[in-house]
Amino acid sequence: MIQAPISNELFLRAQNSIPGGVNSPVRAFRAVGGNPRFMVSAKGPYMEDEDGNRYIDLINSWGPMILGHAPALVEKAVLEAIPHSLSFGAPTRKEIEIAELIVSMVPSIEKVRMVNSGTEATMSAIRVARGYTGRDKIIKFEGCYHGHGDSFLISAGSGAITLGVPDSPGVTKGTANDTLTVPYNNLQTVETLVAANKGQVAAIILEPVAGNMGLVTPEAGFLQGLRDLCDKEGIVLIFDEVMTGFRLAPGGAQQLYGVTPDMSTLGKIIGGGMPVGAYGGKKELMDYVAPAGPVYQAGTLSGNPIAMSAGMAMLTYLHDHPEVYTQLENTTLKMVAGMQQNMQQLGFRYTINCVGSMFSIFFTEQPVCDFDTAKTSDTALFGRYFNGMLQRGIYLAPSQYETLFVSTVISDELVEKYLQANLEALQEAHNL
Ligand code: KE4
Numbered sequence: 001m002i003q004a005p006i007s008n009e010l011f012l013r014a015q016n017s018i019p020g021g022v023n024s025p026v027r028a029f030r031a032v033g034g035n036p037r038f039m040v041s042a043k044g045p046y047m048e049d050e051d052g053n054r055y056i057d058l059i060n061s062w063g064p065m066i067l068g069h070a071p072a073l074v075e076k077a078v079l080e081a082i083p084h085s086l087s088f089g090a091p092t093r094k095e096i097e098i099a100e101l102i103v104s105m106v107p108s109i110e111k112v113r114m115v116n117s118g119t120e121a122t123m124s125a126i127r128v129a130r131g132y133t134g135r136d137k138i139i140k141f142e143g144c145y146h147g148h149g150d151s152f153l154i155s156a157g158s159g160a161i162t163l164g165v166p167d168s169p170g171v172t173k174g175t176a177n178d179t180l181t182v183p184y185n186n187l188q189t190v191e192t193l194v195a196a197n198k199g200q201v202a203a204i205i206l207e208p209v210a211g212n213m214g215l216v217t218p219e220a221g222f223l224q225g226l227r228d229l230c231d232k233e234g235i236v237l238i239f240d241e242v243m244t245g246f247r248l249a250p251g252g253a254q255q256l257y258g259v260t261p262d263m264s265t266l267g268k269i270i271g272g273g274m275p276v277g278a279y280g281g282k283k284e285l286m287d288y289v290a291p292a293g294p295v296y297q298a299g300t301l302s303g304n305p306i307a308m309s310a311g312m313a314m315l316t317y318l319h320d321h322p323e324v325y326t327q328l329e330n331t332t333l334k335m336v337a338g339m340q341q342n343m344q345q346l347g348f349r350y351t352i353n354c355v356g357s358m359f360s361i362f363f364t365e366q367p368v369c370d371f372d373t374a375k376t377s378d379t380a381l382f383g384r385y386f387n388g389m390l391q392r393g394i395y396l397a398p399s400q401y402e403t404l405f406v407s408t409v410i411s412d413e414l415v416e417k418y419l420q421a422n423l424e425a426l427q428e429a430h431n432l
Helices: 005-014 072-084 093-105 118-133 173-177 187-196 222-233 252-257 305-320 323-346 379-391 412-429
Strands: 039-043 046-049 054-057 111-115 137-141 154-156 164-166 179-182 201-206 236-240 263-266 277-281 351-355 358-362
Touching: 054 412, 072 305, 093 111, 093 277, 093 305, 111 118, 118 137, 118 201, 118 236, 118 263, 118 277, 137 187, 154 179, 164 173, 164 179, 173 179, 179 187, 187 201, 187 222, 201 222, 222 236, 236 252, 252 263, 323 351, 323 358, 323 412, 379 412
Parallel strands: 137 179, 137 201, 201 236, 236 263
Antiparallel strands: 039 046, 046 054, 111 277, 154 164, 263 277, 351 358
């Protein structure tokens, strides 16, 4: 039995000075029960906590660690950058080089602006869309998460045209009125909503592969249907690829599915583990961004030289080694096939969604294609399963509504360890 007395003690202490004891809510384990593990180091596929317990990591810092933790090539780039200053607040050559690399990798991006998080990227992208079109409303999809910007913390309201309602105190009704929400994978509802708000919708924003309700993939024709609708109605189509960018292909989901948005938002992998986000798109749109254009957006540490060095090393490797995506998919398919065998052996028929190196197991027997079907999952059972896996040294995302990320350092041996833990944790979670 893995014990974590030091983590437990640190968690109590942390709550005296940090809201909920964590700097991001999901880390507090509230959705799964138990106390979070306080980590001290990570290398390759492993993380180690304050009590010396070692875990095979399948969150990978919520996506960035596609090459495993602390890859030597990123560490080397950071160590080489540090002696030359931690920040200038002035333009640097590195920012041009990473921008040019991103332009060469991501189909929709002709110009790109670096920021410091995915949230900054999505907030800025919708501001550009609103500034460019002169329209106020945006459409987002239930279950998609785009960071904590006010315009996104909106849940589906009742009412015919699904007017949004604030999903958090502090978000005003005025903001909520400009965010319309629709079910994922439901093109017809989007068309109805656009028709009901003719000429008022600035942007449609979505995760082209949704990872924040658990993994939900776009059904055939969905992405292209949105592309066609936006072309017809003069709406800016924004793919939030903070999670899928550089994860599903060098050019992200838009490359994988062959549908090119007008703008894309990026994060996670782009910084190689350092705090980096970015938004980009057609020149016509991005030239609206200050100081080239009137839409204001700024950031003290945007383009930070250490973060750019880490991101440049990561993206250069992925650009030069597209074969890693086949390797990642093969490892993921092995894990999924093994889980399906385990469930068959135990008589379960839970839903597993996967694409590339992303997957989720939903504790429901229904197909999961949107937030409503994702919510048929038994979250209490997920909590027991999560803790069973944690006790066996497997570190999963502490919520049913998250996605797992496979890294290139998950070897066949670790796949077997994962699958043995999966079998035991499934049995234990059902008190078998
Ligand atoms: P950040 O502001 O957390 O860098 O990015 C926000 C964001 C935007 N868009 C998508 C598609 C995202 O997945 C995210 C952040 N993802 C979560 C995981 N579900 C980050 C983990 C957390 O909130 O601690």
